[in-house]
Amino acid sequence: MVSPLISPKPLALPGAHVVVTGGSSGIGKCIAIECYKQGAFITLVARNEDKLLQAKKEIEKHSINDKQVVLCISVDVSQDYNQVENVIKQAQEKLGPVDMLVNCAGTSMSGKFEELEVSSFEKLMSINYLGSVYPSRAVITTMKERRVGRIVFVSSQAGQLGLFGFTAYSSSKFAIRGLAEALQMEVKPYNVYVTVAYPPDTDTPGLAEENKTKPLETRLISETTAICKPEQVAKQIVKDAIQGNFNSSIGSDGYMLSSLTCGMAPVTSITEGLQQVVTMGLFRTIALFYLGSFDNIVRRCMVQKAKPEVVDKTA
Numbered sequence: 001m002v003s004p005l006i007s008p009k010p011l012a013l014p015g016a017h018v019v020v021t022g023g024s025s026g027i028g029k030c031i032a033i034e035c036y037k038q039g040a041f042i043t044l045v046a047r048n049e050d051k052l053l054q055a056k057k058e059i060e061k062h063s064i065n066d067k068q069v070v071l072c073i074s075v076d077v078s079q080d081y082n083q084v085e086n087v088i089k090q091a092q093e094k095l096g097p098v099d100m101l102v103n104c105a106g107t108s109m110s111g112k113f114e115e116l117e118v119s120s121f122e123k124l125m126s127i128n129y130l131g132s133v134y135p136s137r138a139v140i141t142t143m144k145e146r147r148v149g150r151i152v153f154v155s156s157q158a159g160q161l162g163l164f165g166f167t168a169y170s171s172s173k174f175a176i177r178g179l180a181e182a183l184q185m186e187v188k189p190y191n192v193y194v195t196v197a198y199p200p201d202t203d204t205p206g207l208a209e210e211n212k213t214k215p216l217e218t219r220l221i222s223e224t225t226a227i228c229k230p231e232q233v234a235k236q237i238v239k240d241a242i243q244g245n246f247n248s249s250i251g252s253d254g255y256m257l258s259s260l261t262c263g264m265a266p267v268t269s270i271t272e273g274l275q276q277v278v279t280m281g282l283f284r285t286i287a288l289f290y291l292g293s294f295d296n297i298v299r300r301c302m303v304q305k306a307k308p309e310v311v312d313k314t315a
């Protein structure tokens with residue numbers, strides 16, 4: 001019997017081909033830089049060509065030898081599977097089979113359930129979820145044949161708990177977890193390892209955009225965890241992906257959330273399994289206090305908003 005606790009052999013990044021979707025900005029760009037610094041060849045996938053070229057220039061500053069290449073591909077990862085398959089083929093012809101795919105293309109929209117456009121639910125599902133399915137589907141056969149590969153999915157802490165304002169976003173990030181668990185069980189015998197990352201708020205252009213329309217409740221609840229630097233998040237994700245860890249999280253809140261929500265997720269080491277067993281009750285206890293404080297935030301905001309009306313009536 002294959003033990004669920006056998007740790008994989010680390011992936012060697014020097015000379016490896018790493019594809020990063022969403023690699024032209026924020027966390028994805030930092031992941032590309034981190035891999036490039038370790039000797040990988042990079043394919044960046046995103047839509048906007050100017051941003052891609054800008055990122056390519058920035059990444060190339062970190063080269064460690066003169067053979068390294070950064071290839072840019074402009075495509076929408078969420079629209080047409082055949083198109084995604086074609087561009088992955090082109091990238092493999094130029095830089096060889098994909099050793100690691102990082103699904104980082106994604107976006108967020110927040111707002112109360114009844115205020116979000118119905119189309120936002122479709123859009124987030126298609127970018128965050130299908131936009132991770134398509135590239136993964138395009139690389140998996142070759143990875144299985146070669147008995148080599150890493151697939152990284154970038155979920156979010158909001159993919160571990162549902163919170164105010166994120167009815168559309170959280171569900172698209174939870175979906176990734178289901179995909180990742182099922183896929184990992186299929187591909188483990190082929191030496192292909194899946195990593196799901198759950199970053200907290202991270203200082204990126206994406207977060208700045210999100211903050212323009214974020215409900216107060218969502219902002220206050222999110223402030224429970226400190227804002228991370230994308231470089232720090234990227235470093236952790238790359239480290240976990242190389243090691244073949246199923247879970248990638250950051251900080252003490254991230255550690256507690258991952259332990260608490262481990263469920264039936266695959267386990268990568270004996271230490272990880274033991275820690276989950278031992279800490280579960282304690283972390284659930286701590287979580288109850290957090291949940292209480294989140295409910296309080298929501299209630300206080302509701303009372304606050306009701307106040308002007310009360311004043312009007314008495315005037």
Ligand SMILES: NC(=O)C1=CN([C@@H]2O[C@H](COP(=O)(O)OP(=O)(O)OC[C@H]3O[C@@H](n4cnc5c(N)ncnc54)[C@H](OP(=O)(O)O)[C@@H]3O)[C@@H](O)[C@H]2O)C=CC1
Pocket residue numbers: 021022023024025026027028045046047048049051075076077078104105106107108127128131154155156157198199200201202203204205206207
């Ligand atoms: N920043 C944060 O606080 C957190 C972010 N995350 C997740 O991390 C990921 C990256 O976030 P962040 O760095 O903030 O995002 P950014 O908005 O800074 O970057 C997003 C990247 O994805 C690309 N992209 C977006 N949509 C598509 C698409 N349909 N097809 C191809 N490429 C696309 C963008 O390029 P272009 O627009 O040109 O296509 C860009 O390169 C997302 O999945 C996000 O949900 C998770 C937790 C916290």
Ligand SMILES: CCCCCCCCCCCCCCCC(=O)[C@@H](N)CO
Pocket residue numbers: 107108155156157158163199200201202206207210221222224225253256257260283284286287290
């Ligand atoms: C033991 C229990 C510990 C509980 C800790 C709870 C912390 C909850 C904070 C949730 C923050 C959600 C950030 C989402 C970031 C994101 O994905 C968007 N910024 C994307 O743009």
